[in-house]
Amino acid sequence: MKFSEQLRRAADASWQASFNHPFVTGIADGTLPLESFRYYVKQDAYYLSHFARIQALGAAKAADLHTSGRMAAHVQSTYQAELSLHEKFSTLLGITEEEKAGFQPSPTAYAYTSHMYRAAWSGHLGDVIAAILPCYWLYYEIGVRLQGSTPKEPIYQEWIAAYGGEWFEKSVREQIDRLDELAEQVTAADRERMQQHFLISSVYELQFWEMAYRQEKWPFPVAPEQAGAGIA
Numbered sequence: 001m002k003f004s005e006q007l008r009r010a011a012d013a014s015w016q017a018s019f020n021h022p023f024v025t026g027i028a029d030g031t032l033p034l035e036s037f038r039y040y041v042k043q044d045a046y047y048l049s050h051f052a053r054i055q056a057l058g059a060a061k062a063a064d065l066h067t068s069g070r071m072a073a074h075v076q077s078t079y080q081a082e083l084s085l086h087e088k089f090s091t092l093l094g095i096t097e098e099e100k101a102g103f104q105p106s107p108t109a110y111a112y113t114s115h116m117y118r119a120a121w122s123g124h125l126g127d128v129i130a131a132i133l134p135c136y137w138l139y140y141e142i143g144v145r146l147q148g149s150t151p152k153e154p155i156y157q158e159w160i161a162a163y164g165g166e167w168f169e170k171s172v173r174e175q176i177d178r179l180d181e182l183a184e185q186v187t188a189a190d191r192e193r194m195q196q197h198f199l200i201s202s203v204y205e206l207q208f209w210e211m212a213y214r215q216e217k218w219p220f221p222v223a224p225e226q227a228g229a230g231i232a
Contacts, residue, residue: 112201136168147164
């Protein structure tokens, strides 16, 4: 069994919970309140801006120029494809520049990105890929599962089309193959650590849906009044 197959099997319970979460099923049948999706778009734009930086750290940690170039290409893809999609959603949902400037990441979005930074800074390229791969892979599986769904909300239709598309599948397969290659070159202890990164990220993916569905807030103020982190 390939290393990636072992990880997918180990994470199956949390992935099944993601497939069945009311945020995901609500996109499929159109019942998800737009306010929850609006909240998600802002939080996910923040997440993706850091996801791209972590991909860039992977490029810096790569052992050969070809892999550095491919990781850099993934950074560009995140910027051009996913963040541009979020810009379109922001326009359609009426998210203003003032909202973006005063944006405050939710506890879950902050914790998830912090987890990925820790894995990336403290480990090698295998740690980077293991931490970021659930975002690629889970979204692709959801996109495939939701193909054929016909929510009346056009934004939800576009979201489904984006993550179930051929261009996204190609990116997912490339990173899965890269993880399997790296897993063959490292120690058993490395693989155990990489599996932990993968499993933690998989749980954070589930918590991200819940965060957006409930429009999660900090229980106490964590920034000066009227000052946020902004979406960068």
